[in-house]
Amino acid sequence: MAKKNKTLYKITKEVDTNYKAEKKYFEVSGTVQTILFDGSEESIEFLESYLKSYPNLKKKIFLKLVPYWRYNPFKKVVELPYDSEMNFPGELVIKANRINSFDLKNNKVYTFNVEEPATELEFRDTVEKIGVNAPSIVGTGKNHIVQKLVYSERITSIEEHKKVIEDALEQLRQMYSYFGIDIVEGSEGKLIKTQIHGDFHSGNIGSKSNNSAVIFDWDDRRYDYAYIDILNLAYSQYDAEGKINFALVENFIDSLNDSLDCEIDVELNIEKSLDSLSIKKQEYKAFRDFKKIIQENDW
DSSP states (O other): OOOOOOOGGGGGGGGOOOOOOOEEEEEOOOOSSSEOOOOOOOHHHHHOOOTTTTTOOOHHHHHHHGGGGOOOOHHHHEEEETTTTTTTSSSSSESSSEEEEEEEETTEEEOOOOOOOOHHHHHHHHHHHHHOOOOHOOOOOOEEEEOOOOOOOESTTEEETTHHHHHHHHHHHHHHHHHOOEEOOOOSSSSEEEEHHHHHHHHGGGTTTTTTTEEETTTOOOEEEEHHHHHHHHHHHHHHHHHHHHHHHHHHHHHHHHHHOOOOHHHHHHHHHHHHHHHHHTTTTHHHHHHHHHSSOOO
């Protein structure tokens, strides 16, 4: 018997539409996200692509089973109000920090729990104009935005997608340059800060057919230490592959420092960036190991 998911039920109250029916979804909960999908071929194909980037054992098992999920005797089924004309909430709903509802029919993504949709729209328009490939925002509501759904290949290895990663890093450099890289005088030395992506890792980078990168998930964008994005990318590789492409990290840091008119203490800025990353990741052993390796490197 289908149940109500109270948290996800709330999103249907935020979109002005006429619900004439209810739609059943399969609910699968993980450590960091909850997935609702309607079991259609489109939803399964999207999930297979969405979860392709560095899948852990649990994800690998789920991906093997997802085409047959409707036959799972222990499956959980929930209902949400549904507008067939608008196709909302769509074929999938994924809840993590924010809630994303995927309308695969009309190529739209509704993102909820957005504090300032107008500011988000202004920022996204700005970065697109300076050459950053990010999903366009095509609508806003009181607490949500509507983005254009961009299909791309998910990154499965930094080494195998080197050109895509380099393009994504170049887009970050363009963004840093546009917003400006500030030198902040601290008691320990010069610190460099800028507008960062804030959650820059391989899972938030997509590859287009021409090896150009699309950068997703701008929820954590903020003004912070300039090395955070590259170190977060390096950590995502270490967490998935057990190694770090130090050349990639060093080249990016060198390119940032070369654009400045003064000497920068790289180790100090790395330490500050790691401290910022530690706020969310310190509980993970993989991050603590990564942090130690980075600190011991000869910068």
